[in-house]
Amino acid sequence: xxxxxxxxxxxxxxxxxxxxxxxxxxxxxxxxxxxxxxxxxxxxxxxxxxxxxxxxxxxxxxxxxxxxxxxxxxxxxxxxxxxxxxxxxxxxxxxxxxxxxxxxxxxxxxxxx
Amino acid sequence: xxxxxxxxxxxxxxxxxxxxxxxxxxxxxxxxxxxxxxxxxxxxxxxxxxxxxxxxxxxxxxxxxxxxxxxxxxxxxxxxxxxxxxxxxxxxxxxxxxxxxxxxxxxxxxxxxxxxxx
Numbered sequence: 519x520x521x522x523x524x525x526x527x528x529x530x531x532x533x534x535x536x537x538x539x540x541x542x543x544x545x546x547x548x549x550x551x552x553x554x555x556x557x558x559x560x561x562x563x564x565x566x567x568x569x570x571x572x573x574x575x576x577x578x579x580x581x582x583x584x585x586x587x588x589x590x591x592x593x594x595x596x597x598x599x600x601x602x603x604x605x606x607x608x609x610x611x612x613x614x615x616x617x618x619x620x621x622x623x624x625x626x627x628x629x630x631x
Numbered sequence: 632x633x634x635x636x637x638x639x640x641x642x643x644x645x646x647x648x649x650x651x652x653x654x655x656x657x658x659x660x661x662x663x664x665x666x667x668x669x670x671x672x673x674x675x676x677x678x679x680x681x682x683x684x685x686x687x688x689x690x691x692x693x694x695x696x697x698x699x700x701x702x703x704x705x706x707x708x709x710x711x712x713x714x715x716x717x718x719x720x721x722x723x724x725x726x727x728x729x730x731x732x733x734x735x736x737x738x739x740x741x742x743x744x745x746x747x748x749x
Contacts, residue, residue: 520673548736550737550738552738558742559635559722559740559741559742559743560674560722560738560740561740562737562738562739565737605673605674607738609736618676618679618686618687619664619676619736619738620676621666621673621674621675622673623672623673624671624672624673
């Protein structure tokens, strides 16, 4: 089951903040966040494990609400380099789906000067 | 460390022709994935290998797609015969393992092979 991301697109000015959400209808064990720039491969940002922990990478952080089966990616004081498409990938455990990452449809983030 | 290598980067074929994509994962990565990314969509898993065994191929259209990973290293994805809807970027990714709890399944993607079917 593909996770659902919202919003589909965000347009920001440099220095503004944004939140991207990822929701799943299935119980999650981990959520991955990747960023893909146009014409390039997706690049790993961070992984969140069940337990509701929050992680950070420079001015990008994320949270994972295991009960709600949701994750949110927070981008603060956005920079031009943050532009790209952000994907969440969700993983379950057990059975044949073990370790399999299913990606959402992506959120296009555009940062203007 | 060297990244995930893929070739060719671009391929244009007519429908009903065949095509093959090659992937060389990061050295030591046991798990290899092939994803299909249609323009404007997220990557969709086609097949997942653990060493040279198939872990998941539930979304692979087996009537036309095939993949193998001989000796647990390089992998080849083949499409025969191709259809117009196969136009996409085929991404190969590798990871140390497939344990989502430890994070061992953090994926490193290759640059992708862009297929256009006319």
